[in-house]
Amino acid sequence: MNRRRDNRHNNISRTISISYQGLARVDGSARFSFGETSSVASVSGPIEVRLAAEQASQATFEVITRPLSNVAATESKAISSAVRAALIPSLILNKHPRTLVQLVVQALSSPRTRWKQPLISCMINSSSLALLNAASVPMRGVVCAVAVGHLPDVGFVVDPSEDECAYIDAGGCFAFMFAEGVGSGIENVWSSWRSQSGTFAEKDFTDARALAQAGAQRVYSAMKNSVSGMGTAEPFELLSSNDTKFEGHRGLGIGADDDNEMVI
Numbered sequence: 001m002n003r004r005r006d007n008r009h010n011n012i013s014r015t016i017s018i019s020y021q022g023l024a025r026v027d028g029s030a031r032f033s034f035g036e037t038s039s040v041a042s043v044s045g046p047i048e049v050r051l052a053a054e055q056a057s058q059a060t061f062e063v064i065t066r067p068l069s070n071v072a073a074t075e076s077k078a079i080s081s082a083v084r085a086a087l088i089p090s091l092i093l094n095k096h097p098r099t100l101v102q103l104v105v106q107a108l109s110s111p112r113t114r115w116k117q118p119l120i121s122c123m124i125n126s127s128s129l130a131l132l133n134a135a136s137v138p139m140r141g142v143v144c145a146v147a148v149g150h151l152p153d154v155g156f157v158v159d160p161s162e163d164e165c166a167y168i169d170a171g172g173c174f175a176f177m178f179a180e181g182v183g184s185g186i187e188n189v190w191s192s193w194r195s196q197s198g199t200f201a202e203k204d205f206t207d208a209r210a211l212a213q214a215g216a217q218r219v220y221s222a223m224k225n226s227v228s229g230m231g232t233a234e235p236f237e238l239l240s241s242n243d244t245k246f247e248g249h250r251g252l253g254i255g256a257d258d259d260n261e262m263v264i
Helices: 073-091 117-134 202-229
Strands: 016-019 028-034 039-049 060-066 100-107 140-150 154-160 170-178 188-194 237-240 247-251
Touching: 016 202, 028 117, 039 117, 060 073, 073 100, 073 117, 073 140, 073 170, 073 188, 100 117, 117 140, 117 170, 117 202, 140 188, 140 202, 154 202, 170 202, 188 202, 202 237
Parallel strands: 060 100
Antiparallel strands: 016 028, 016 237, 028 039, 039 100, 140 154, 140 170, 170 188, 237 247
16 A cells, blocks of 8 residues: 555654643633644533523533634534434533523634545534633543545544645544543544445444544544643644654643653
8 A cells, every 4th residue: 555645654653742721711721633633622611501402401502613714504513413313422511500501602713625524523523622721510531533545545533733724535534532540441422424436334433433433542542641731822732743652741842841741
């Protein structure tokens, strides 16, 4: 098989960057990036809910997504539904009945193709981080997402770049919930899949999901190491590497000194 255009191994994502934005008038916010694909999310709540949306037994969870340009339309509503479906299994909403938890996700990049799974995975990850940053809604675990696509003559790859997305003939986005403790583990809570041919083999889907789980574990490691930076403006970066070890830096960039490196 041929190598990827940027020489990454098939199971390696682009550089992961995480920062906690500290946006005004919200309870929590975070920014997440896979390379140049980026989004920022904010969480408000529990707050007062409209009477029409009030639920007697649990909080109402509302997700609003906004594109980089133009107004939100049908596609934004579809992405909002996907983000909400991925996050709902991780939230314990019955602790705050008759209230509203509002999540707003803003895209900070615009995909050049119709295949937007890498951006959706960024939105899910930034949303999870914003919920952690807010710490106002109990959670069963942390949801991490990653896109997987199939490139002709290359095979399935994790986190396709913008250049690779133009050649994807099948793929999707997978979200996994990570929980630590007795009886906990990794659970695939949401997935999407589409193929240019309209059909796909079950083995292809299973192989892609296994590849995505390994990629999501790397995202989870980056999230865990970024938590210490809450309350600061310094970003955390997990550098893309074909080695078995990945280097993480906080506010130092690629040229960090060895004494300041964090190895996962």
